[in-house]
Amino acid sequence: MAELENDEKYITDEQPWWANDYLIFLLTIANIAIIVYDLEYFSERNIFDIIQDKDLKWMFLALSDLLLILIFLADLKDDYDRCADKEWWWKTHWWEFLGLIPMFVTAIPLLASLGGLRLLRLVRAFSGVLRLIGMARRKTKVTVEKQMLHLLTIVLTLIVAGGFFVYVFESQEYELMCSSEPLADECSRMINSFGDAMWWAIVTTTTVGYGDYSPVDPLSRVVAAFLMLVGIGLVGSLAATMSQLFYTMKEGSSGRSLVNTDEDVLSILDNLLKHHKNGVLDKKTFESAVSLAMLRIRAEITMIRSEYDTISSTMPVPLQVAQKIEYNDSISSLEDLLHDVESMISEEE
Numbered sequence: 001m002a003e004l005e006n007d008e009k010y011i012t013d014e015q016p017w018w019a020n021d022y023l024i025f026l027l028t029i030a031n032i033a034i035i036v037y038d039l040e041y042f043s044e045r046n047i048f049d050i051i052q053d054k055d056l057k058w059m060f061l062a063l064s065d066l067l068l069i070l071i072f073l074a075d076l077k078d079d080y081d082r083c084a085d086k087e088w089w090w091k092t093h094w095w096e097f098l099g100l101i102p103m104f105v106t107a108i109p110l111l112a113s114l115g116g117l118r119l120l121r122l123v124r125a126f127s128g129v130l131r132l133i134g135m136a137r138r139k140t141k142v143t144v145e146k147q148m149l150h151l152l153t154i155v156l157t158l159i160v161a162g163g164f165f166v167y168v169f170e171s172q173e174y175e176l177m178c179s180s181e182p183l184a185d186e187c188s189r190m191i192n193s194f195g196d197a198m199w200w201a202i203v204t205t206t207t208v209g210y211g212d213y214s215p216v217d218p219l220s221r222v223v224a225a226f227l228m229l230v231g232i233g234l235v236g237s238l239a240a241t242m243s244q245l246f247y248t249m250k251e252g253s254s255g256r257s258l259v260n261t262d263e264d265v266l267s268i269l270d271n272l273l274k275h276h277k278n279g280v281l282d283k284k285t286f287e288s289a290v291s292l293a294m295l296r297i298r299a300e301i302t303m304i305r306s307e308y309d310t311i312s313s314t315m316p317v318p319l320q321v322a323q324k325i326e327y328n329d330s331i332s333s334l335e336d337l338l339h340d341v342e343s344m345i346s347e348e349e
Helices: 021-041 047-054 056-084 086-099 104-108 117-122 123-138 145-180 194-207 217-256 262-276 283-312 317-348
Strands: none
Touching: 021 056, 021 104, 021 123, 021 145, 056 086, 056 104, 056 123, 086 123, 145 194, 145 217, 194 217, 262 283, 283 317
8 A cells, every 4th residue: 555655656646446546445453343242252352262263253354354465465466567666665664563463363472462463454544544645645636525535535534533542551450450459430431442542532632632531541642732733724624625615515506616827828828928929919919918918817816805805804713714725726727827828928928
């Protein structure tokens, strides 16, 4: 799976249907679910007892996990084949193989005591997040819908992964502190189930912070600090992007577009310039056409700025942020167009 990929390193961006970015993301969530279920119900059992008891549930999960690994391996191979710089690929993707440890390996008696093996399997989830970020960077033009989907998937994965880590760390702490006094006030606020961990992760990431659960283990607090710091930016960006999407949908349904002037202006002026050079248009007519085009672009910029000042005062802050981004992009596009027209005139002179 691709992390923050460099376009120049890859021969092509085309991928087979089974290497779809969103399918890989869904599979990483399925991977986390399998790990959680494994920890919850099978962490104390070894593979020989499971086979002897003919535990079909464990066998189904183990086969599903193995299928996920095969899909991830196929995806890694496809990514490797598309990469032109094989040495760079190994340097930047070697860590992804750490997450390809099968579920049945963690049930082998000699390896079962190594709890870190289960944690390494979560590497697949982070690999999926990096893939989505890389896909966003590889696209030269990303729609608002794509931006929102990327942010949403990243936020969801961070919540699930953060909740998973805290669940692992806190469940061990709970057993140590609360096995003898399960009704103590301190224990009632500790996280001792995956459901509690997910609720805590959602509350922490969205910076609500009810305080009904609080991490005790030092590693859990590191995860909490990370979720709080990252959550402020990601959730804020997600809210602004959603506002931008709603406004774009509204504008699209009404037929209104922020930018009424586009690259067609350059195409028209280029044709006029050719006619002028061929003697079909005289200099005065050509200069009048150019002046009108530049006047139209400047008028569009002024209109956009005026429109933003008018409507932004009545909007809530998230919508103001989204609209400022939208209007600034439109103004920047028009200013670039104006610069191109001026460059065309300078070359003619």
